[in-house]
Amino acid sequence: MKYEKPWWIEHEEMKKRKRREARGVTKEELTKRGKKSKRKGSKGGREAKAYLERTVGGTYIVQHGDPVATSGPLAGVMRVECKRNKRIAAERWVEQAERDAASAALPEAIVLWREDTEVGIGKKMPPWRVCLDADKYFADWQELAERRVKDEA
Secondary structure (H helix, E strand, O other): OOOOOOHHHHHHHHHHHHHHHHHOOOHHHHOOOOHHHHHHHHHHHHHHHHHHHHHOOOEEEEEOOEEEEEEOOOOOOEEEEEEEEOOOOHHHHHHHHHHHHHHOOOOEEEEEEEEOOOEOOOOEOOOOEEEOOHHHHHHHHHHHHHHHHHHHO
16 A cells, blocks of 8 residues: 555645745755765865965965965965866856855956766876866966067067
């Protein structure tokens, strides 16, 4: 015999759902991140921190799974969002980084990401990639090219 919920349980669930909808809370916002997910984010932040210290220079600390520059060329200039996922959702990530940069009063935001899975015959980890706004990127390159021309003259 199939179990059917009593009417009062269904009624209570419906009341809770209506209260959530009235507040504008979606079901996705109610889901909690698990311990494994938090560890994965923290580990990715530490890996990104080591990568940035090795390639860009400066010192970084990891806050909420993302490297934050305390000194060096990115300090006070750029927000670095760190992601390690199997599926790529670059647009959402860039929007999140830009929101976080605006709330921290930083002018630039990038997303440093790589796939989470090992690839290839030798099982090596995929390289880190960067997502950022193309208009800002090409404007910076144009400015750099103009400075090089000015320095050569």
